[in-house]
Amino acid sequence: GNSVTQMEGPVTLSEEAFLTINCTYTATGYPSLFWYVQYPGEGLQLLLKATKADDKGSNKGFEATYRKETTSFHLEKGSVQVSDSAVYFCALSARGGSNYKLTFGKGTLLTVNP
């Protein structure tokens, strides 16, 4: 079956530090890959996505590249801000099935200190 493994948190960084949150996946076929973010007290929001190999998703300074050879979709940001403090979820949806049905990683809590 499909699965997503992302790095255990919590991750604590100082403002302007470089961020990487690792995500690897197992899936049959060629899934679409997503990063969702959940700010305190809010629902999950789509942060970025990539639908095929070598695609790069980007939004709000965050980037992730769909790497088929390493089955990875690591999230990066060059300079984090306090407002980036949130829980980040990596997810996939398997191609050929419902585009909506997502398999999530466990989530990584990021705390950015001023």
Added chain:
Amino acid sequence: GAVVSQHPSRVICKSGTSVKIECRSLDFQATTMFWYRQFPKQSLMLMATSNEGSKATYEQGVEKDKFLINHASLTLSTLTVTSAHPEDSSFYICSAALAGGGGELFFGEGSRLTVL
């Protein structure tokens, strides 16, 4: 953007009682809604897919008589945890797909259920 609201955000109940959680799409119509369950430090686990006007499709291992899902309108789905027990304590999250929206999901804030 599209907003999905869950109610209540927190509920505490006694063992053996039933609890209903509502999921509403506030400014769009959602033909499909999804219910997830999240244990501490665990992934969101899809419980069921709820389609307006039809029976919900449950994931393997999810008891449909335990977790009753109703999607009576294009803006409302409800999850009822029947005869709740302490092991049902969890964080329940719903999401909604925008009709014709190309697959993007919008999530509610989640509902924390504690069964004493």
